[in-house]
Amino acid sequence: MKTAIIGGGLAGLTCAWYLQQAGAAYDLFEADARPGGNLLSLNLPEGYLLEAGPNSLQLSPELAELFDELGLADQVQDTAAVGQRRYVLRGGRYRELPGSPPALLRSGFFSLRAKWRLLRELLTPAARPNPDETVAEFFTRRFGPEIVDYAVSPFVAGIYAGDPAQLLLRHTFPQLAALEQQHGSVLRGLIKSGTGTGRRRVVTLRNGVQALTDALAARLAHCHPGAPVSGLARAADGTYTLRAAGAEQGPYTHLVLALPAYAAAPLLAGLFQRAGAALAAVRYPAMAVVYSAYDRAAVAHPLRGFGALHPKAEGAYAAGSLWTSSLYPGRVPAGQVLFTTFVGGAQHEAAAAQPEAAQLAAVHAELARYYGISGGPRWQGRHFWPRSIPQFDAALGPARAAVEALRADNIVAVANWQAGVGVPDIVRHARGTARALAAGA
Numbered sequence: 001m002k003t004a005i006i007g008g009g010l011a012g013l014t015c016a017w018y019l020q021q022a023g024a025a026y027d028l029f030e031a032d033a034r035p036g037g038n039l040l041s042l043n044l045p046e047g048y049l050l051e052a053g054p055n056s057l058q059l060s061p062e063l064a065e066l067f068d069e070l071g072l073a074d075q076v077q078d079t080a081a082v083g084q085r086r087y088v089l090r091g092g093r094y095r096e097l098p099g100s101p102p103a104l105l106r107s108g109f110f111s112l113r114a115k116w117r118l119l120r121e122l123l124t125p126a127a128r129p130n131p132d133e134t135v136a137e138f139f140t141r142r143f144g145p146e147i148v149d150y151a152v153s154p155f156v157a158g159i160y161a162g163d164p165a166q167l168l169l170r171h172t173f174p175q176l177a178a179l180e181q182q183h184g185s186v187l188r189g190l191i192k193s194g195t196g197t198g199r200r201r202v203v204t205l206r207n208g209v210q211a212l213t214d215a216l217a218a219r220l221a222h223c224h225p226g227a228p229v230s231g232l233a234r235a236a237d238g239t240y241t242l243r244a245a246g247a248e249q250g251p252y253t254h255l256v257l258a259l260p261a262y263a264a265a266p267l268l269a270g271l272f273q274r275a276g277a278a279l280a281a282v283r284y285p286a287m288a289v290v291y292s293a294y295d296r297a298a299v300a301h302p303l304r305g306f307g308a309l310h311p312k313a314e315g316a317y318a319a320g321s322l323w324t325s326s327l328y329p330g331r332v333p334a335g336q337v338l339f340t341t342f343v344g345g346a347q348h349e350a351a352a353a354q355p356e357a358a359q360l361a362a363v364h365a366e367l368a369r370y371y372g373i374s375g376g377p378r379w380q381g382r383h384f385w386p387r388s389i390p391q392f393d394a395a396l397g398p399a400r401a402a403v404e405a406l407r408a409d410n411i412v413a414v415a416n417w418q419a420g421v422g423v424p425d426i427v428r429h430a431r432g433t434a435r436a437l438a439a440g441a
């Protein structure tokens, strides 16, 4: 048995690591000269440590174990305590979003009507399961439209670069669909099961999250960066050969797809037409990550929190900003503050398509308005993801089903479109997949 892993982002590298730990033979091919994919930390000579992809990671048991195995435990840095406070734009100013249903009932963030709808959820009977129900439809049905506009919508824009009117509940929040079915009410289910209590630590790595993928790549004996896979063939005995970096590689008994769905699609299309077409349909909206640094004294807002999200209903330009210098002090020159602002995603596609200069100017103008900033930025920069995060919408189910059917052909997928977008989801899924492969399951 020998496995080829195509793609050296977090999913592929983690899968390779656990295959190596289990003594299984593998080769990993990564298109880019730098493995890591979305984990990209930029250490600039101007004194800024920036993240282009993930900023903060929920510390799941599997992720903590991986940090230990790689000798990274002493680099784990907690997000500052103020990070528990999250703000949302409402009525043209930032207001703290209540962190739990009881806090929501006490706070003035939502109208009385919205609070009444929230309480009524306890008495709203469960509907019959509907596999096509969107996130917006589900939350409107159970909690009312105000919760959708001012909590769900900005939240899914912030995490999934998504639009709740398009994302399907069963792919995005399968646990909520299950709570409704098992307990008759989501709230009752949350209370009974204790889900949502006991928050996980939210962490980063001291020198940037890319240290995780750097450490994985450095410890892999068979990681081939700068080797894009451009072709796939299958022999009569069922084994695969790849064309990577201009040479034939293989044979391999198993293939692991650890690359974005749009990149896997053309590789599969020749051998598995249905899977190729289904994967090509998965959408990845563009996203610009804009960094803006200011003198602390020039910013009136106290910035005591994680950041602020912008509901589409408020008509803002950006999806929202992280208050990076509040979360991870020491990543900007002394006396400055840094905003990491997200422009784009499925709800803001027109903004993502604008040229860089227009985006930087629009972000500065919006920051100046909402944070009370006088004068211009000390520094601004941008990282652009032409295809950022896979959308868990109606196109995802057929893609996952088509790839699931390839198990019989010894092909599995571990990338975020299969595992879930969060770093802990990817680590858990890639580890499980590698162990099952090594065990011959």
Ligand SMILES: Cc1cc2nc3c(=O)[nH]c(=O)nc-3n(C[C@H](O)[C@H](O)[C@H](O)COP(=O)(O)OP(=O)(O)OC[C@H]3O[C@@H](n4cnc5c(N)ncnc54)[C@H](O)[C@@H]3O)c2cc1C
Pocket: 006, 007, 008, 009, 010, 011, 012, 029, 030, 031, 032, 035, 036, 037, 038, 039, 052, 053, 054, 055, 056, 057, 058, 227, 228, 229, 230, 258, 259, 260, 263, 287, 289, 385, 388, 389, 414, 415, 416, 417, 420, 421, 422, 423, 424, 426
């Ligand atoms: C802006 C942004 C912010 C995010 N913030 C967070 C966050 O705060 N917390 C969190 O948990 N998650 C966050 N995420 C999500 C998380 O970072 C991603 O879901 C995850 O890193 C994806 O890993 P992956 O290995 O599946 O895919 P990728 O990182 O996309 O890796 C795929 C790899 O495949 C390679 N590849 C492509 N084509 C080929 C080919 N033909 N041959 C060989 N290799 C190929 C690519 O070069 C790439 O390296 C964020 C993502 C983005 C984009």
